[in-house]
Amino acid sequence: MSDLFIELQAITKRFPGVTANDHVDLAVRTGEIHAIVGENGAGKSTLMRVLYGLYQPDAGTIRVRGEPVAIESPRRALEFGIGMVHQHFMLIPVFTVAENIILGSEPSGALGSLRLREAETRVAELCTQYGFVLNPATRVDTLSVGEQQRVEIIKVLYRGAELLILDEPTAVLVPQEVDELFANLRRLREQGKTIIFISHKLDEVLQISDRITVLRRGRVMGTVDAAGTSKARLAEMMVGRPVFLELDHPPVAPGAVRLEAERLWVEAGRRQAVRGVALAVRAGEIYGIAGVEGNGQTELVEALVGLRPIRSGRLRIEGRDVTHARARAIRLMGVAHIPEDRHRRGLALPLSVWENIILGHHYRDAFVNGPLLDRQAIDAFVRARVRDYDIRVADVDAPALALSGGNQQKVIVAREFSFEPKVLVAAQPTRGLDIGATEFVQRQLLEARAKGMAVLLVSATLEEVLSLADRIGVMYGGELVAEVGRGEAGAAELGLYMTGAKRSERPPA
Amino acid sequence: MRGRLLLLQIAGPALAILFGMVISSIIILAIGRNPLEVFGLMVRFSLGRTDSLFSILFKSTPLILAGLAVAMSFRVNLFNIGVEGQYYIGAFFAAYVGFSLRGLPAAVHLPLALIAAVLGGMVWGLLPIVLKLRRGAHEVITTIMMNYIASAVLLYLINDIFRDPTQVGTPRVRTPDVAAAARIPSLAALFSPFGLTGSDVQKLNALLLLGVLLAFVLAFVLARTRFGYEVRAVSANPEAAEAAGIPNARIQFWVFMMSAGLAGLIGLNDILGFFGYLDIDFPKGLGFLGISIALLAKNNPIGVIPAALLFGFLDRGAQGVQFFARIPKETIVIMQAIIILAIVVAYELLTRYIRAQRKLEAEAAAPVGPPAAAEAEP
Numbered sequence: 028m029s030d031l032f033i034e035l036q037a038i039t040k041r042f043p044g045v046t047a048n049d050h051v052d053l054a055v056r057t058g059e060i061h062a063i064v065g066e067n068g069a070g071k072s073t074l075m076r077v078l079y080g081l082y083q084p085d086a087g088t089i090r091v092r093g094e095p096v097a098i099e100s101p102r103r104a105l106e107f108g109i110g111m112v113h114q115h116f117m118l119i120p121v122f123t124v125a126e127n128i129i130l131g132s133e134p135s136g137a138l139g140s141l142r143l144r145e146a147e148t149r150v151a152e153l154c155t156q157y158g159f160v161l162n163p164a165t166r167v168d169t170l171s172v173g174e175q176q177r178v179e180i181i182k183v184l185y186r187g188a189e190l191l192i193l194d195e196p197t198a199v200l201v202p203q204e205v206d207e208l209f210a211n212l213r214r215l216r217e218q219g220k221t222i223i224f225i226s227h228k229l230d231e232v233l234q235i236s237d238r239i240t241v242l243r244r245g246r247v248m249g250t251v252d253a254a255g256t257s258k259a260r261l262a263e264m265m266v267g268r269p270v271f272l273e274l275d276h277p278p279v280a281p282g283a284v285r286l287e288a289e290r291l292w293v294e295a296g297r298r299q300a301v302r303g304v305a306l307a308v309r310a311g312e313i314y315g316i317a318g319v320e321g322n323g324q325t326e327l328v329e330a331l332v333g334l335r336p337i338r339s340g341r342l343r344i345e346g347r348d349v350t351h352a353r354a355r356a357i358r359l360m361g362v363a364h365i366p367e368d369r370h371r372r373g374l375a376l377p378l379s380v381w382e383n384i385i386l387g388h389h390y391r392d393a394f395v396n397g398p399l400l401d402r403q404a405i406d407a408f409v410r411a412r413v414r415d416y417d418i419r420v421a422d423v424d425a426p427a428l429a430l431s432g433g434n435q436q437k438v439i440v441a442r443e444f445s446f447e448p449k450v451l452v453a454a455q456p457t458r459g460l461d462i463g464a465t466e467f468v469q470r471q472l473l474e475a476r477a478k479g480m481a482v483l484l485v486s487a488t489l490e491e492v493l494s495l496a497d498r499i500g501v502m503y504g505g506e507l508v509a510e511v512g513r514g515e516a517g518a519a520e521l522g523l524y525m526t527g528a529k530r531s532e533r534p535p536a
Numbered sequence: 537m538r539g540r541l542l543l544l545q546i547a548g549p550a551l552a553i554l555f556g557m558v559i560s561s562i563i564i565l566a567i568g569r570n571p572l573e574v575f576g577l578m579v580r581f582s583l584g585r586t587d588s589l590f591s592i593l594f595k596s597t598p599l600i601l602a603g604l605a606v607a608m609s610f611r612v613n614l615f616n617i618g619v620e621g622q623y624y625i626g627a628f629f630a631a632y633v634g635f636s637l638r639g640l641p642a643a644v645h646l647p648l649a650l651i652a653a654v655l656g657g658m659v660w661g662l663l664p665i666v667l668k669l670r671r672g673a674h675e676v677i678t679t680i681m682m683n684y685i686a687s688a689v690l691l692y693l694i695n696d697i698f699r700d701p702t703q704v705g706t707p708r709v710r711t712p713d714v715a716a717a718a719r720i721p722s723l724a725a726l727f728s729p730f731g732l733t734g735s736d737v738q739k740l741n742a743l744l745l746l747g748v749l750l751a752f753v754l755a756f757v758l759a760r761t762r763f764g765y766e767v768r769a770v771s772a773n774p775e776a777a778e779a780a781g782i783p784n785a786r787i788q789f790w791v792f793m794m795s796a797g798l799a800g801l802i803g804l805n806d807i808l809g810f811f812g813y814l815d816i817d818f819p820k821g822l823g824f825l826g827i828s829i830a831l832l833a834k835n836n837p838i839g840v841i842p843a844a845l846l847f848g849f850l851d852r853g854a855q856g857v858q859f860f861a862r863i864p865k866e867t868i869v870i871m872q873a874i875i876i877l878a879i880v881v882a883y884e885l886l887t888r889y890i891r892a893q894r895k896l897e898a899e900a901a902a903p904v905g906p907p908a909a910a911e912a913e914p
Binding site: 325332333334353354355357358359364366371372373374375377378382386387389390394395398399400402473 | 766772777783874
């Protein structure tokens with residue numbers, strides 16, 4: 028039995044109306060990688076904030092190396108050797124790696140002069156010690172996302188952290204970068220560092236960690252050895268019921284081309300965000316677009332649904348040219364759209380649930396009576412949608428902002444699947460959703476495919492694209508750099524396309 | 537919970553008014569008077585005399601229209617600060633139709649004058665909204681500039697082009713009289729059977745009824761029509777509205793035109809309802825009061841009515857206080873200003889509070905919702 032670095036006993040943290048952590052016990056051994064998993068809102072972040080001194084617990088004790096302590100601030104946490112690597116990097120792009128690392132604890136000489144050389148040497152030493160490939164003199168804005176993350180980790184090590192908390196560190200990484208990160212983390216463990224790894228990606232958790240603690244609704248469901256558990260078992264602990272992790276993907280014979288883009292060029296400001304993308308989506312297939320976010324996917328989707336002008340190229344829906352058609356015309360042709368940001372594009376949050384359910388359908392003949400809205404017809408429609416999609420809402424007159432994220436997404440799905448769309452453009456449809464809601468949305472996408480809809484699925488989650496899509500296109504730098512059929516390429520190969528390390532001459536669409 | 541939130545929303549304006557009274561009390565104390573006595577006098581003078589009641593209604597009439605005009609533009613996230621200038625031009629258009637045409641029956645002449653007023657307002661609103669939608673010029677700047685131009689243009693028109701020739705040589709600078717057929721009928725006939733007469737009763741005219749009617753019509757349009765739904769969607773989230781296929785720019789254009797058209801009617805209370813001519817001293821500043829009223833009413837058309845009545849009451853009360861207690865009218869003006877400031881602060885705090893409450897509710901509900909919801913999926 029190795030000794031404990033951290034021991035949390037009966038930690039309780041309440042917010043008005045919510046108990047985020049309810050008598051949480053957690054024991055982290057020195058020199059282990061300890062994963063904490065749980066759905067959104069399970070209390071992972073709150074617990075880590077308590078440990079890092081950002082929140083004070085309402086009850087319970089924290090022991091560091093056996094001593095009960097109070098951690099009033101992140102500074103105090105660092106004194107105990109606890110450091111946090113944030114999900115969102117806090118780096119200054121025009122500074123070098125070394126300058127960023129020493130920021131806030133700059134070594135200075137007699138007259139306050141900055142001893143940068145000394146810092147660079149120290150950073151280089153740390154890199155060698157832990158096997159990090161990083162040049163201290165490089166400017167941060169020239170680094171890849173994975174390298175920037177390494178800078179964040181070194182920054183925490185530089186301040187003398189013995190325990191590193193990593194909050195969803197793989198969310199921003201492509202597969203190769205994840206592998207490198209894991210290699211780094213193992214090296215750190217070998218050197219005696221302790222790591223708390225927060226994630227909801229169960230494959231990764233099983234791969235990297237020694238022990239796993241599962242949180243659900245603020246409570247600890249148990250701590251298990253990674254070697255003695257399985258993905259299905261963990262998922263069940265997280266959700267509280269068996270979860271079907273493998274989605275049924277029966278073969279469907281694809282039909283005619285429904286959505287066809289020909290050498291599309293789309294601008295974002297003065298930048299060419301989409302550069303000559305060509306693709307065709309057939310009835311009864313899911314065409315997945317993989318890629319690191321910010322490579323033109325957002326602009327491509329907006330162009331396809333009529334929200335962004337097409338600079339050049341052609342867009343056809345069921346053979347009809349809609350290159351310059353507006354959003355309403357494209358909608359009325361049977362194109363449904365699940366926007367990537369449901370709060371920005373998907374919902375009018377202050378409006379009621381029923382008003383959001385008809386948004387974009389409100390001009391259909393079924394819902395208007397001359398200039399008036401036909402409230403009876405609308406009420407019947409809304410009731411049916413709420414029932415069929417199991418939207419959990421006490422009152423459809425309540426504003427949409429009172430719904431949980433999963434239920435908000437259900438409002439959008441219910442709305443977009445109405446009136447038998449022929450084409451569905453789904454952008455990041457499961458972002459921010461927990462396992463249950465993710466499963467729901469993914470099933471709906473497969474059902475749409477089975478019904479013969481042409482589905483374009485844009486997702487930053489590679490596993491999602493791999494498990495749902497019949498064909499996969501990879502976007503990099505605004506171009507479609509590869510197109511592969513289902514099962515033709517694995518995560519590793521797609522990862523190479525996603526980082527621009529490789530590109531293929533894809534077959535004509 | 538919902539009931540409590542609703543109560544809080546009503547509490548907002550009430551607290552703001554109270555806060556305004558407290559600050560005004562300090563000012564009244566500072567000039568050596570007893571605030572309770574002053575407020576008492578205000579209430580007795582404004583509400584205890586029938587002539588005051590009629591005067592309040594008369595003063596409130598243009599304020600209802602001004603409040604509606606501003607509230608409509610706020611509803612589509614536009615700030616029509618140009619209501620002031622739009623009503624100058626609307627007033628002139630109506631006066632011109634009123635004095636230049638003769639011999640028409642009232643059933644034709646008065647509607648013509650009203651339409652002219654609406655068109656006048658719209659003409660003055662057209663340039664700012666086109667610049668806004670085509671070129672992105674900020675409507676606050678352009679409408680303020682248009683106000684200055686309207687003021688100068690009006691002076692020129694009244695003084696140099698359309699000045700009543702019979703008044704030349706007198707200090708009165710005004711247009712010729714409006715034809716009787718274009719005057720808005722007084723409501724005095726309704727009240728004379730009850731023995732209510734006098735100049736203040738005489739002044740009250742049918743424009744009040746039109747203003748109240750318009751408030752209800754607009755409330756209905758917003759709540760029940762497709763157009764109103766689109767307006768609310770654009771107001772709540774323009775980007776989501778766009779994604780739903782709602783033409784944001786077109787909605788903004790027409791609502792701004794409605795706002796400017798309503799603004800055109802504001803001046804008619806005095807021009808067609810009382811004086812019967814347009815002179816250079818006709819009441820100004822009503823458009824700016826409209827901003828305050830729209831704020832107080834939270835852009836709710838029905839809410840504009842009580843908000844306008846409050847301002848009418850304060851204005852009348854100020855007269856009484858000045859006359860009977862020798863307290864400068866400006867004290868009341870300060871109170872009006874404080875109330876507006878308090879409202880802005882109170883609403884902001886309330887909005888934050890409500891948002892936080894809803895978020896907490898949502899978070900509290902979140903762990904329950906999705907897993908249970910997913911169970912229903914076989």
